[in-house]
Amino acid sequence: MEAFDVIIIGRGITGLSTGFHLKRYGIGSFCFVAPSRDFTNCASINSGYAAISTLDNISRTVHGHGEDAARNLLRLGRIGFSDLMDLITQFKVNHHAGRVYRLTQSDMEAQEMAVASSWLASNGFPSSVSLDGRGTRKLTYQSDGAASASINIGSLLRHMEEDLSRKIFPEEVIRIETAPRHISVVTSSGTTLTAEVVVVASHLGIKKIIPNMESCLVNHADQWAEFEFDGGHPFLTPGNLLLADFSQYWISVTSDRKLRAGGARYLRKWAGVEASRAHLDEKITSTVKQRIESLFDVKLSKPTQQQALLELRACDEIPIIGPMYNDSRVLMASGYMGSGLTLGCAAGRGLSEFIANGRSKTVQAIFHPKRLRSLTE
Ligand SMILES: Cc1cc2nc3c(=O)[nH]c(=O)nc-3n(C[C@H](O)[C@H](O)[C@H](O)COP(=O)(O)OP(=O)(O)OC[C@H]3O[C@@H](n4cnc5c(N)ncnc54)[C@H](O)[C@@H]3O)c2cc1C
Known part of the structure; x- marks a missing residue:
């Protein structure tokens, strides 16, 4: 022994x-x-993005657990992100540094972004909310600073x-x-x-x-798919993590021509909560693809890779x-x-x-x- x-x-x-x-x-x-x-x-x-913030906007943690909890969560994120970047430098691992953007076309989410962003800024996290004036549709986005990276994990x-x-x-x-x-x-x-x-x-x-x-610990089923696209869109820059529609869609830009994206869990039974296994759902892949195409006015390839898996969330x-x-x-x-x-x-x-x-x-x-x-x- x-x-x-x-x-x-x-x-x-x-x-x-x-x-x-x-x-x-x-x-x-x-x-x-x-x-x-x-x-x-x-x-x-799996998808290989790293970010200081969690997928949910910070206002959710502030409301649910109070300001101290939110500050502690961000502090933990900062420590982990900084450690991860040090490891990447030490081992010369391929990566792209980027930014976290939250994007929405809904006025209600835009108002929530203003609250979250102001809380972040007053707690030492550079954050701002802006309007993307290109095209015909209104797109509000919250920038959470240089706090994201895509990594060859x-x-x-x-x-x-x-x-x-x-x-x-x-x-x-x-x-x-x-x-x-x-x-x-x-x-x-x-x-x-x-x-x-x-x-x-x-x-x-x-x-x-x-x-x-x-x-x-509660199981959540999820999946991601990788797509190719013609580069050049300012948001689709390598290293960026893009969270759209209350983070129901997440997009990690892994190179100037490739991204990995997931979400649309609302299409799963019980949104994937308490699933015992994750299965690949083509409807989710096609919904995620369509949402990205309409948000950024880009054409994505068919998925080049896909994977379903389970994630764990604490009950609180x-x-x-x-x-x-x-x-x-x-x-x-x-x-x-x-x-x-x-x-x-x-x-x-x-x-x-x-x-x-x-x-x-x-x-x-x-x-x-x-x-x-x-x-x-
Ligand atoms: C679809 C999807 C995409 C995601 N993408 C990202 C992302 O891009 N960036 C991000 O930050 N987070 C992402 N996450 C979340 C993230 O991947 C996990 O929270 C994180 O990787 C967990 O790391 P871990 O080391 O704790 O567990 P894991 O990386 O899962 O490692 C668990 C280890 O334990 C081993 N193991 C399991 N059971 C046993 C056992 N009984 N005996 C011995 N060994 C065992 C496994 O073999 C493995 O080595 C994603 C989650 C999902 C569902």
Whole structure:
């Protein structure tokens, strides 16, 4: 039975970022347990945009959770985005830096944008709302500053893994067992590993490994498609993340001729909430395509790639990051509200701080799993 100080379950951005920061803290004895990455089992390698903000406009968080929560979420986004950009520079990963734009033709959303933008600006985030005067249709857009990038994320994850050069057990974890002196991690092939601390960064796999999270994390089905277009549109600039119609459509411009887009989840049963699997829906792809064509007056190719997958949201729509309330030797992170690359990167920094120091400067209490518990400690 092999023993480590820390076992990290998952090889997506959350797991690898945790490993990266553990190494910086000089914690050398850790390993990864997770099958080989592919589009279906690792959400991190999907569409490849990174943004400070979540897909929902910030006013939604302010209304639902208050200003402090919104500030903490943006602060976490800033830390994760900055860490991600440092990693990209360190490993010379192909990327395009861009901006986040929210776009609408609805007067009501334009009014909401004005509220959100003014809140952002008064909290130190450069943000403005403008009207696009080109063409015949009215298009209001909110610019959230230079806070987005499209990244060759598969390449980044490979570089991080190679740089860490830690043992990888390419297996699925079926359960963890906690004992007073150690935690055992049991895989589907019957391997048992032990550690003092286990980081559960397995995204969709979290609910099986930590059954207490079953009711806290809610599945959402989603999909993306890649299209080609003739370049030249000012919004369709590489690196930009475009969120249209209350973020019901998202578009990540990956090069001067290609974009990846998704959304239109309202076309799914229950908008994809609590789906047990994600299936590709051609109606969604064609609706997304039509909406982009009409918004930007461009012609898109047939989809060149498509992928359906499940995402997880916390039941209260705030990321869940930190030690578990019933055993602080088990740490987890998920529920990134559509900004998994950025917030997963920040989560890895925060989880490693918990392991090294017993507390985290990066991850504030509002994100800790214990907020979902009504019993006292
Ligand atoms: C359609 C779609 C597109 C998206 N696009 C973007 C985007 O462009 N930018 C963005 O920021 N966010 C995006 N997101 C969200 C984002 O991808 C996720 O929030 C984020 O990648 C989660 O990262 P993670 O490391 O926690 O999990 P993952 O990247 O999913 O990694 C999970 C890891 O755990 C492993 N694992 C799972 N179960 C087990 C188990 N039982 N045992 C062992 N290992 C296990 C997996 O193999 C994998 O290695 C998108 C989501 C969807 C649904």
